[in-house]
Amino acid sequence: MSDERTYSILEARGLSAGYGSGDAIRNVNMHFYDKRITAIIGPSGCGKSTLIRCLNRMHEEIPGTQVRGVVALSERNIFHMDPVRLRRQVGMVFQRPNPFPTMSIFRNVAAGLILNGLRGERSLAEVVETSLRQAALFDEVKDKLDQPALNLSGGQQQRLCIARALAVEPKVLLLDEPCSALDPIATAKIEELLLQLKDQLTIVMVTHNMQQAARVSDWTGFMLMGELVEFGRTDEIFTTPRDPRTQDYITGRFG
Amino acid sequence: MSKGGAVAGLTERAGDRLFRYGVLCAGLAVVGLAAALALELASGSRLAWSEFGPAFLWSSSWNPVSERFGALPFLYGTLVSSALALAIAGPLGVGSAIFLAELAPRRISDACCFFIEILAAVPSVVLGLMGIFILVPGVRAVSPFLIEHLGFLPFFRGTPYGVGMLTAGLILSIMILPYITSISREVLLSVPRPLKEAALALGATRWETVRLVSLPYARSGILGAVFLALGRALGETMAVTMVIGNSPRISASLFDPAYTMAAVLANELAEATSDLHLHALMAIAGTLFMLTLGMNALARWMILGTPTARRRP
Numbered sequence: 001m002s003d004e005r006t007y008s009i010l011e012a013r014g015l016s017a018g019y020g021s022g023d024a025i026r027n028v029n030m031h032f033y034d035k036r037i038t039a040i041i042g043p044s045g046c047g048k049s050t051l052i053r054c055l056n057r058m059h060e061e062i063p064g065t066q067v068r069g070v071v072a073l074s075e076r077n078i079f080h081m082d083p084v085r086l087r088r089q090v091g092m093v094f095q096r097p098n099p100f101p102t103m104s105i106f107r108n109v110a111a112g113l114i115l116n117g118l119r120g121e122r123s124l125a126e127v128v129e130t131s132l133r134q135a136a137l138f139d140e141v142k143d144k145l146d147q148p149a150l151n152l153s154g155g156q157q158q159r160l161c162i163a164r165a166l167a168v169e170p171k172v173l174l175l176d177e178p179c180s181a182l183d184p185i186a187t188a189k190i191e192e193l194l195l196q197l198k199d200q201l202t203i204v205m206v207t208h209n210m211q212q213a214a215r216v217s218d219w220t221g222f223m224l225m226g227e228l229v230e231f232g233r234t235d236e237i238f239t240t241p242r243d244p245r246t247q248d249y250i251t252g253r254f255g
Numbered sequence: 256m257s258k259g260g261a262v263a264g265l266t267e268r269a270g271d272r273l274f275r276y277g278v279l280c281a282g283l284a285v286v287g288l289a290a291a292l293a294l295e296l297a298s299g300s301r302l303a304w305s306e307f308g309p310a311f312l313w314s315s316s317w318n319p320v321s322e323r324f325g326a327l328p329f330l331y332g333t334l335v336s337s338a339l340a341l342a343i344a345g346p347l348g349v350g351s352a353i354f355l356a357e358l359a360p361r362r363i364s365d366a367c368c369f370f371i372e373i374l375a376a377v378p379s380v381v382l383g384l385m386g387i388f389i390l391v392p393g394v395r396a397v398s399p400f401l402i403e404h405l406g407f408l409p410f411f412r413g414t415p416y417g418v419g420m421l422t423a424g425l426i427l428s429i430m431i432l433p434y435i436t437s438i439s440r441e442v443l444l445s446v447p448r449p450l451k452e453a454a455l456a457l458g459a460t461r462w463e464t465v466r467l468v469s470l471p472y473a474r475s476g477i478l479g480a481v482f483l484a485l486g487r488a489l490g491e492t493m494a495v496t497m498v499i500g501n502s503p504r505i506s507a508s509l510f511d512p513a514y515t516m517a518a519v520l521a522n523e524l525a526e527a528t529s530d531l532h533l534h535a536l537m538a539i540a541g542t543l544f545m546l547t548l549g550m551n552a553l554a555r556w557m558i559l560g561t562p563t564a565r566r567r568p
Contacts, residue, residue, distance in 0.1 A: 058456060088458035098449040102471035112457040
């Protein structure tokens with residue numbers, strides 16, 4: 001099973017992870033294709049957040065987490081990489097919008113660049129503008145870049161967080177239920193944005209909203225109780241699932 | 256207050272009223288106490304103010320025999336010893352708070368914090384004794400080294416007696432360190448986890464996360480801790496009296512003995528025989544009162560001036 005027009009940039013091989021007692025995910029094998037959107041769906045507690053956190057080693061911020069197996073970014077095992085450098089290539093957007101409250105809108109987007117040092121010829125202001133445009137936020141905030149980020153609405157804050165992640169030009173963007181704290185209109189904007197962004201980078205998103213996965217993603221993985229039950233093209237997963245458990249979930253029989 | 260309590264039973268309203276007047280009395284008592292204190296300090300010091308005028312604050316002679324009184328040496332001693340304490344304990348306290356909150360495993364952090372808080376409970380006279388037996392000989396031992404290598408600065412000249420401004424600053428820094436550390440740690444621990452994760456996910460190192468997220472977020476709280484500690488240092492009496500040397504003079508050298516406002520009150524109040532002497536001491540007490548009050552007001556103003564504090568109710 002592969003995508004003939006692209007290649008797998010990120011790959012999990014035999015990945016298991018757990019917090020102390022028992023594994024939250026078991027033996028996950030999954031490909032994430034370059035410049036495609038991959039959705040991970042499943043009921044609460046199925047391990048989808050654990051899986052996505054392992055992809056840029058954010059799981060290490062929870063004490064006592066153990067991981068076995070391999071995650072390869074362009075064929076390099078990320079567990080042998082410097083986590084700081086890894087996270088500059090694999091960015092993350094979280095469930096609740098989390099802009100830095102003490103900073104202005106501009107500084108929020110610039111934060112990653114100030115940390116990592118500016119690359120190339122472009123000025124900070126240019127990169128901030130580009131990133132905000134990519135996140136479809138620039139027109140809404142261009143006159144108030146120096147205002148506190150917390151003055152924005154929830155949906156705008158989440159797009160600001162996406163702009164902040166984009167500013168360091170990651171290869172992969174991980175989104176952990178990015179719309180679960182947002183209203184339907186803000187959600188629609190983010191979905192539209194993701195579809196625009198996939199020309200530029202690889203997107204992995206966790207969602208418990210099946211319609212969202214069906215609308216946005218190219219590939220879908222269905223997880224249940226720590227296992228990746230089925231992984232395939234989104235249209236196939238939603239129309240002709242091979243596993244009866246997937247069938248049950250997408251038809252709403254549980255979850 | 257709403258008057259639409261027609262539905263509420265009579266007893267409940269009586270209870271409400273009782274409660275309201277009860278807490279009103281408690282509130283007024285606190286304000287009244289502070290006012291009474293200020294009034295007493297003002298009336299008890301009026302002879303000194305009428306005799307010397309505001310020059311009392313910047314006159315540097317203190318001679319109970321010839322009845323010349325000026326508060327400057329004490330003001331100087333209090334401010335310099337407290338500033339010294341803050342210069343030592345501030346970076347140390349905030350640094351250890353960062354370690355305890357951000358780097359140390361939670362169990363070790365909690366255990367350390369327990370001992371730090373015990374340090375805050377040590378009576379100041381005990382710390383003073385420790386100062387006399389450990390710090391004074393210690394300062395005497397390291398002073399020649401400081402004089403030799405840093406003697407080009409005016410702060411490190413003169414005769415090292417052991418007792419003096421430097422020793423007082425050190426003992427004060429030990430006393431205020433627990434406040435700075437434990438409050439700063441508490442504030443740093445309250446920094447929301449998602450904010451730290453946001454910085455880490457951007458490729459920030461642990462130190463960068465502290466600098467980018469935790470410190471700005473916790474700034475108002477840490478400032479509050481520092482000023483609380485400063486208030487404590489300004490008013491601290493016993494331990495300082497035991498090691499500062501109690502000599503009312505102003506000298507740039509940190510080795511020289513000095514005197515603080517609190518120390519002169521403790522030493523001379525019981526022996527003041529003349530009315531003017533007593534009133535001069537009360538004037539010093541009033542000045543100290545105003546100083547700590549001003550410091551607290553400044554702290555509040557600074558805390559309210561930070562962006563996070565303004566948004567949080």
